[in-house]
Amino acid sequence: MMTISNVTETDFDSIPIDPFWNTGDEKELKMHKIHTYPAKFPAFIASKAFDYAKENSIEVNTVADVFCGCGTVAFEAKRSGIDFWGCDINPVATMIAKTKSHKYQVSRLQRYFDDIIDTYKTSIIEYNSYDYANERLKYWYDESHYGHLLRLKAAIESCTPAKGQYRSFFICAFSNILKPTSRWLTKSIKPQVDPDKEPSDVLEAFENQCSFMFAANEEIYSLNKTKTCIVKGNFLDNRIVKPEVDVIITSPPYVTSYEYADLHQLSSLWLGFAEDYRELRDGSIGSLHHVYDFDRELEYLNNVGAHIVTQLLTQYKSKAYSVAKYFLDMQQVAKNCHSMLSENGLAIFIIGNTEYKGVRIDNARHLAESLQNSGFNEILVTKRKISNKILTPYRDSKGRFTADGNGRKVYNEEFILVGKK
Numbered sequence: 001m002m003t004i005s006n007v008t009e010t011d012f013d014s015i016p017i018d019p020f021w022n023t024g025d026e027k028e029l030k031m032h033k034i035h036t037y038p039a040k041f042p043a044f045i046a047s048k049a050f051d052y053a054k055e056n057s058i059e060v061n062t063v064a065d066v067f068c069g070c071g072t073v074a075f076e077a078k079r080s081g082i083d084f085w086g087c088d089i090n091p092v093a094t095m096i097a098k099t100k101s102h103k104y105q106v107s108r109l110q111r112y113f114d115d116i117i118d119t120y121k122t123s124i125i126e127y128n129s130y131d132y133a134n135e136r137l138k139y140w141y142d143e144s145h146y147g148h149l150l151r152l153k154a155a156i157e158s159c160t161p162a163k164g165q166y167r168s169f170f171i172c173a174f175s176n177i178l179k180p181t182s183r184w185l186t187k188s189i190k191p192q193v194d195p196d197k198e199p200s201d202v203l204e205a206f207e208n209q210c211s212f213m214f215a216a217n218e219e220i221y222s223l224n225k226t227k228t229c230i231v232k233g234n235f236l237d238n239r240i241v242k243p244e245v246d247v248i249i250t251s252p253p254y255v256t257s258y259e260y261a262d263l264h265q266l267s268s269l270w271l272g273f274a275e276d277y278r279e280l281r282d283g284s285i286g287s288l289h290h291v292y293d294f295d296r297e298l299e300y301l302n303n304v305g306a307h308i309v310t311q312l313l314t315q316y317k318s319k320a321y322s323v324a325k326y327f328l329d330m331q332q333v334a335k336n337c338h339s340m341l342s343e344n345g346l347a348i349f350i351i352g353n354t355e356y357k358g359v360r361i362d363n364a365r366h367l368a369e370s371l372q373n374s375g376f377n378e379i380l381v382t383k384r385k386i387s388n389k390i391l392t393p394y395r396d397s398k399g400r401f402t403a404d405g406n407g408r409k410v411y412n413e414e415f416i417l418v419g420k421k
């Protein structure tokens with residue numbers, strides 16, 4: 001790790017890659033893969049970060065992930081006997097994270113599963129349900145798939161105890177088959193219909209999904225009885241009570257990369273998290289949709305932020321506004337993280353850079369300055385390779401990874417930034 005004394009003079013490009021952070025020492029457990037999540041990081045990052053903290057003489061009793069996503073750190077903390085606090089603004093993320101944080105009784109899972117399948121097979125729905133369906137769901141599903149999903153959801157709700165962890169387990173399984181059974185273009189990070197797609201059969205997809213999740217559950221011998229608290233909410237909302245923790249491990253959202261609310265619209269609509277999925281963009285850091293007074297707030301940008309926003313302003317005004325809002329939010333994130341940490345605590349961020357039409361959006365450098373301004377005593381940095389993107393460093397116009405150099409550049413390395421309190 002290299003100590004950063006002066007953010008503007010540090011050459012981030014020449015920071016060498018530290019192989020310690022590149023690969024894990026064990027195969028990733030199936031539990032980490034029970035539900036797709038676009039910006040999930042590999043589980044070994046969490047365990048490496050625990051090791052790193054211990055090497056730095058930190059006794060890690062409590063850890064937080066302030067953008068906990070699908071609960072990668074939450075689950076690894078549980079496995080390592082560490083109490084966890086996490087929050088995410090996306091209800092789909094916290095639903096997955098909560099589901100992962102339990103060991104389930106095999107016999108109960110099997111019993112509920114059999115009941116669900118029996119109920120599903122014998123149930124009927126009102127003949128005109130599709131006519132009254134949410135318009136957006138009609139856009140993604142034909143009448144037959146919609147009807148089967150409706151029956152399956154009703155079966156899960158009638159066969160499992162309300163609000164219990166077994167209901168969450170099967171709802172999570174249901175949620176993960178929503179894209180394959182729809183017209184959603186597979187593996188795309190932009191929501192778009194694939195006119196040539198044959199959506200998967202609902203029952204078969206659900207059975208396969210449950211069988212994978214059963215295997216994931218059986219792979220875990222036991223889980224520690226540590227405290228796990230996962231909150232659905234905006235980390236920047238002062239009303240959310242944030243506990244004191246020894247370590248924070250997190251990968252913040254990026255600006256202009258994913259519109260999380262849009263990507264999870266199928267789950268959000270089916271599970272009733274929103275009537276209109278666009279409501280969930282509110283407060284999401286990095287979203288292109290925001291309301292704020294740009295001219296008034298501009299003066300609060302730090303040096304790195306102001307420099308990048310000024311470069312964008314001349315040609316890409318609306319993008320400049322979004323990037324400025326993102327930077328301002330991340331400055332507040334740095335402050336909140338500092339105040340959550342115990343004395344000598346560590347905040348570990350996994351963060352990459354992005355680019356917009358040739359202008360580099362230097363997220364890592366901006367965060368380093370934000371940490372410095374928030375009172376962290378020491379800032380350290382190193383780099384890791386992102387292994388699954390090495391051969392496909394570009395995105396095509398549909399948002400899929402491609403090796404074609406005409407696409408949008410995606411960096412195949414990211415930074416590990418550490419702030420020591």
Ligand SMILES: C[S@@+](CC[C@H](N)C(=O)[O-])C[C@H]1O[C@@H](n2cnc3c(N)ncnc32)[C@H](O)[C@@H]1O
Binds near residue numbers: 066090236260
């Ligand atoms: C890069 S992802 C984190 C992924 C996570 N490390 C994992 O393995 O699943 C960033 C997350 O930040 C969340 N997020 C965006 N704005 C937020 C906010 N204001 N408060 C809390 N979470 C937010 C997004 O919903 C997304 O899940």
